[in-house]
Amino acid sequence: MNYSRPSVKGREVWGKLVPYGMTNPGFGTASEAPWRAGADENTTISFSHDAKIEGKEIPAGTYGLHIIVKDGDNATIIFSKDISSWGSFFYDENNDALRVDVTTKEVPHKELLTFEFVQLTPTSTTAALVWEKKEFPFTISFDVTDIVLSDFREKSKGQLGFSRQNWEQAARFSANNYGDLEEALGWVDGAISGNFYSQKTFNNLALKAQILRKMGNTDEYAALMEEAAQMANMNQLNTLGYQMLNAQDYESALKFFKLNVKNNPENANVHDSLGECYKIMGDKKNAVKYLKKSLALDPPANVRANSEKLLAELEAM
Secondary structure, three states: OEOOOOEOOOOOOEOOOEOOOOEOOOOOOOOOEOEOOOOOOOOEEEEOOOEEEOOEEEOOEEEEEEEEEOOOOEEEEEEEOOOOOOOOOOOOHHHEEEEEEEEOEEEEEEEEEEEEEEEEOOOEEEEEEEEEEEEEEEEEEOOHHHHHHHHHHHHOOOHHHHOHHHHHHHHHHHHHOOOOHHHHHHHHHHHHHHOOOOOOOHHHHHHHHHHHHHOOOHHHHHHHHHHHHHHOOHHHHHHHHHHHHHOOOHHHHHHHHHHHHHHOOOOHHHHHHHHHHHHHHOOHHHHHHHHHHHHHOOOOHHHHHHHHHHHHHHHOO
8 A cells, every 4th residue: 555644633524624425626637536545646555466355356456546435334445547646636437447335434533544454364354544533444355375376386497396395385285275186186296206306205195195085085095194194203193183083084083093002102192182082982981091091191281281171071971
């Protein structure tokens, strides 16, 4: 955002200093003009990538920002292709790239006109002009998955592409953010065996298995999870078990947690995890057994707290 910041200075702003509707500014070429959404030369907004404003598409670029302030709680925000004019004195609706209608809000007094980002999500933000006691919010959203993956596709042609971990990271992002699963599968296959820098690891086998599960290939998924489990260290195997719990694949979760207990019989955390798995599966007897075993092994404070909490819940059942 690029804008100038007028002050209220005790003036009556809405309907007076800033007229309602379109008005003749008395200067320039515009016979009907909206408010300049600031002071002095054009207020502008720039988008590095194609975006959506209130759900309507707008191409990447820089736009002049104008507002039609309506009596009551309504306004129209105008994005103009003209970015070099002074204020709205030379406004021409033929240069409009987009108009969106918004509902204004009453807010605490703001002396200096300010643009703020009042809400954030992984794919959007709500921008707002705030001045005097009025806020003009509008939602800006991006196709973040496409932006990130397009950037990777381009950069992978250079040095970035000579690292197995980068291909794994791109495949994981795509799989977790509704990207192309076939493309993600190709990337993780390359990390496993497709290039001179490839290497089969627990992480990329487990990742490939998760992608295959999302694609509905349950047989190869199960085989890869077994292979990954044989390569896993204690923490990785525990993580694998919880991934299976979250996927409601209780049989696989139980298998991995039991393997971890077999491999690490003196570790309190793996007993706690196995007990939690049994609790989720409704096996109270075995849940109590392994949670009590966890406590008997003098666990760290966080593990002790979890085992005690789960036991208390079982006793209340």
